[in-house]
Amino acid sequence: xxxxxxxxxxxxxxxxxxxxxxxxxxxxxxxxxxxxxxxxxxxxxxxxxxxxxxxxxxxxxxxxxxxxxxxxxxxxxxxxxxxxx
Numbered sequence: 001x002x003x004x005x006x007x008x009x010x011x012x013x014x015x016x017x018x019x020x021x022x023x024x025x026x027x028x029x030x031x032x033x034x035x036x037x038x039x040x041x042x043x044x045x046x047x048x049x050x051x052x053x054x055x056x057x058x059x060x061x062x063x064x065x066x067x068x069x070x071x072x073x074x075x076x077x078x079x080x081x082x083x084x085x
Contacts, residue, residue, distance in 0.1 A: 021047035024056060031077045036061055039079065041069065055080075 024032060024046050032046050036058060044061035054075030060068045072081035 021057070022050050024048040028056070032056055032058060032073060035073055035077045035079060036071065039071075039082070040064055040066075041071075044068075044071070 028048065029046055033042070036042060036044070041061040041063040044058040047057045047059070049055040049057070056073040056077070058071040058073070061071055063069050067084065070081075070083050071079055074080050
């Protein structure tokens with residue numbers, strides 16, 4: 001039983017890289033950049049959720065003296081979540 005649990009855990013772990021996020025298109029990246037600028041932030045690493053949900057993520061955006069933040073944006077490029085690193 002212990003061995004089958006280990007095998008199941010390994011198979012699950014190997015499946016996760018297939019769920020990697022995609023890079024947003026240039027047009028999407030421009031809209032993300034504009035949304036961040038409205039919050040006084042810039043830069044960061046942009047990702048598009050690969051599940052087709054239309055959700056975007058920005059990691060480590062620089063927000064002036066406030067520091068770095070992570071953002072989540074919906075399919076209409078509205079900020080739905082902002083969290084400090």
